[in-house]
Amino acid sequence: MNNRTSRICEQCCRPVNNIFLLKTHKCASSTIQNIIMRYGDRRNLSFVLPREGNYLGHPKPFSKFMLPLDQVPSYGFNILAHHTRYDLAAIKEVMPPDTAFLTILRDPADLFDSMYAYFGLYNYTGASLTQFANDGDRQSFLRMNRFEDRFGPNQMMFDLGYDVERLNETSIQEAIEKIEREFDLVLITEYFNESLILLKNIFCWDTQDIMYFKHNKRKQEGSISREVRESLRRYNAADMKLYRHFKSKMEALIDAFGRKRMEEEVNNLQLWTKLIYQHCVENLGESTLKETKAYSKDVLSIVLKSGVQGNGQNRMCYDMARAELPYTERLREKQRLFAKSAQLL
Incomplete structure (x- = not known):
């Protein structure tokens, strides 16, 4: 926990409403994003949104000039x-x-596996993941020619703004130290529930705020061999150093929080999430409802129960299941209406 995080904790219990999430690719970030969008939507907080779609730049770094003027609240x-x-x-x-x-x-190996499948990198490289992991020429090709100029090795470092081809041992360590100074909490996918419990306590939120349904879950989970996993970790060496550092930090935060206390809070979160899931969700599969239909054909949509779909009282079901693009458009339209109302005053 850095000094910035400590200062946030000292404000407790005053809920944290001003939030920046660096949404890394294929790290369960869509599930985190849904939690944050629900939180802000419920409280009529204002969002930085792209004019269309769900990207603010990338591969270009963020700039205020990317924002549509009609969506900048006074x-x-x-x-x-x-x-x-x-x-x-x-x-x-x-x-x-x-x-x-x-x-x-x-874990960079799992991230790369997921990214390789989700974005169809096998078509771009002409190789299966296993073939790619054992082919230095193809690895060099993707290193020098990122797919769409943004997807390739060391994806987390790339999302964090670094020129990954210029990184060396010294600059990687400097980057890690900079990230630690600038970020109040670095969540870890492999400690997902524990990360949410820490977020809840640091942000002075309630358990209801962090309940979640998994978004963008693959229809067919990848299974990679130990050899392929180690090859991908070497290929993503900068990401691996970054991940190991913050995984160790997360484990220290869990220890400081208290393992028994953490177990109790995780169990409580899982209980409430199970109850809302049973109330709302029919299954994971193909959704005919536009609001919950996943963007990619390779991931599962959250299919709501038929009784829930037509019942406006079940807003939490809708919001927890709502896919990123429809939710983004909902927020975009909401902010347009707010802006028009403000102009009339």
């Missing part, structure tokens, strides 16, 4: 939680001084 922004490429100075230009900075990291 009272400022509270939340930035969409894909962008990290630039601290630019983010500070649009976010309040007391903004809490979050991101989430994942």
